[in-house]
Amino acid sequence: MCGIIGVENSKDAATLVAAGLMTLQHRGEESAGITISGDGNMKTFRSMGLVARLVNSDALNKHEGTAAIGHVRYTTSAKSTLINAQPFQIECIHGQVSVVHNGNITNFIKLRDMLLKKGAIFSHTSDTEVFLHLIAMSKGNFPNVVAKSMSLVEGAFSLVVLRDKTLIGARDVHGFRPLVLGKLDNSYIIASESAAVEVLGGKYIRDIAPGEIVVIENGKIVKSFFYKKSKKQSTCIFEQVYFSRPDSIMFGQTVKSARMKMGQLLARQMKGVKADLVMPVPDTGYYAALGFSRESGILFEQGFVRNHYLGRSFIKPAQNLRDLTAKLKLRPIREVVSGKEIIVIDDSIVRGTTSRRMINALKEAGAKKIHFVLSCPPIIGSCYYGIDTPTKNHLIAANQATDQIRKYLGVETLTFLNLHNMVKACRGEKDNVFCTGCFTGKYPTKISKDTYKEGC
Numbered sequence: 001m002c003g004i005i006g007v008e009n010s011k012d013a014a015t016l017v018a019a020g021l022m023t024l025q026h027r028g029e030e031s032a033g034i035t036i037s038g039d040g041n042m043k044t045f046r047s048m049g050l051v052a053r054l055v056n057s058d059a060l061n062k063h064e065g066t067a068a069i070g071h072v073r074y075t076t077s078a079k080s081t082l083i084n085a086q087p088f089q090i091e092c093i094h095g096q097v098s099v100v101h102n103g104n105i106t107n108f109i110k111l112r113d114m115l116l117k118k119g120a121i122f123s124h125t126s127d128t129e130v131f132l133h134l135i136a137m138s139k140g141n142f143p144n145v146v147a148k149s150m151s152l153v154e155g156a157f158s159l160v161v162l163r164d165k166t167l168i169g170a171r172d173v174h175g176f177r178p179l180v181l182g183k184l185d186n187s188y189i190i191a192s193e194s195a196a197v198e199v200l201g202g203k204y205i206r207d208i209a210p211g212e213i214v215v216i217e218n219g220k221i222v223k224s225f226f227y228k229k230s231k232k233q234s235t236c237i238f239e240q241v242y243f244s245r246p247d248s249i250m251f252g253q254t255v256k257s258a259r260m261k262m263g264q265l266l267a268r269q270m271k272g273v274k275a276d277l278v279m280p281v282p283d284t285g286y287y288a289a290l291g292f293s294r295e296s297g298i299l300f301e302q303g304f305v306r307n308h309y310l311g312r313s314f315i316k317p318a319q320n321l322r323d324l325t326a327k328l329k330l331r332p333i334r335e336v337v338s339g340k341e342i343i344v345i346d347d348s349i350v351r352g353t354t355s356r357r358m359i360n361a362l363k364e365a366g367a368k369k370i371h372f373v374l375s376c377p378p379i380i381g382s383c384y385y386g387i388d389t390p391t392k393n394h395l396i397a398a399n400q401a402t403d404q405i406r407k408y409l410g411v412e413t414l415t416f417l418n419l420h421n422m423v424k425a426c427r428g429e430k431d432n433v434f435c436t437g438c439f440t441g442k443y444p445t446k447i448s449k450d451t452y453k454e455g456c
């Protein structure tokens, strides 16, 4: 995933970006970075690990400026190394420019080959760098240069670009990844999620539209235009299932509200089910379990202690780290679960790293019967747009039927929210504006052998 943010026209820009990145930490734990711009001088600070590590560095605290952008990385292209930590800052014909990116470029290899033939020298190995080359090689008015670059790139990209005091927010024509516009006093904020704007004390104004480029200078929107007309929006539905914060607004409702509806609709799918209690797998299963409990009337209980110092398991960059996190992350409370028939709700099974361990732990703690319930359909395909859902052979639901998974996990029943209900929970009754590719195998862009996909 990755979280991006930009703030302009504030002497506190860097501090606000740092605080915003902490609010977006759930979108990427591997590296963090901030570019600060002031008095015609731009400087970028990057480090591996969490945002807290970056903000404690003295160098960052000494640099002043009135505009800043920041990034937290969840690697979905090339390696998780400092060299690929964002922002990427360059010096080019347009002056100093810095870019942060959320998403994956599906024609990366083709673009990189084309740029290499033109003489480009790459300093990073991830896909994001192609934007910098395309910008540097294009002449004219800066916002138009950004637009021209974007029109050559395919796939998923929400971008924040900084040049001197000009802040630009831009979103690919499909709107795969979120990007919002907010206001705080005399400053504009651009961020991946509305929660990051609100935590800073700002007001969420609106989403940046698919294909839109918003140009901000000195506390004013000086231009908003489209680099391409969006034919059909395809925003990632997994953002609402798993990635985003429950207090962020998406499609006119909080993610919390969407997850509560997922739980409510699951309870309707399972009408008549009997159990002693409904339990979430924290964190992401929380609101779906609450919604299920309210609809079914079955008692809601928190039966797991979640260790918050370990971060999220699914977004860790290697299987040994995912295994270790899943092992240490959840511990059942014996007095809650012992001797009980339990409905356990999580958001998704991807590799199955979490669920097998979690269910074994529940049994060891004395759970009598377990009904395992997921607030999305089985994930049967890879993501090409910025989420590391692995290739098919590592996706448990791509290789086994529901009953085989049920037996493998050792639960009484296994139920997935159906596609119709997931879409309904996320956006009410309106038109389908979501990418559901990894659930349906129907992707919004052409997928071929040349489509860039590099798992990690």
Ligand SMILES: O=P(O)(O)OC[C@H]1O[C@H](OP(=O)(O)OP(=O)(O)O)[C@H](O)[C@@H]1O
Pocket (backbone or CB within 6 Å): 242, 281, 282, 283, 284, 285, 311, 312, 313, 314, 315, 329, 346, 347, 348, 349, 350, 351, 352, 353, 354, 355
């Ligand atoms: O089948 P898997 O490959 O294990 O992936 C899915 C699990 O991982 C996630 O939790 P995670 O720990 O990442 O985040 P959370 O604590 O925010 O819910 C997700 O909520 C599932 O529980």
Ligand SMILES: NC(=O)CC[C@H](N)C(=O)O
Pocket (backbone or CB within 6 Å): 001, 002, 073, 074, 075, 076, 077, 078, 084, 101, 102, 103, 104, 105, 126, 127, 128, 386, 387
């Ligand atoms: N998941 C993302 O948004 C990652 C952005 C970019 N593709 C990278 O790997 O750095």
Ligand code: SF4
Pocket (backbone or CB within 6 Å): 176, 235, 236, 237, 238, 239, 382, 383, 384, 385, 386, 387, 389, 435, 436, 437, 438, 439
């Ligand atoms: S393929 Fe799945 S994870 Fe990727 S953008 Fe589409 S819905 Fe989201």
Ligand SMILES: [Mg+2]
Pocket (backbone or CB within 6 Å): 281, 282, 283, 284, 285, 346, 347
């Ligand atoms: Mg979870």
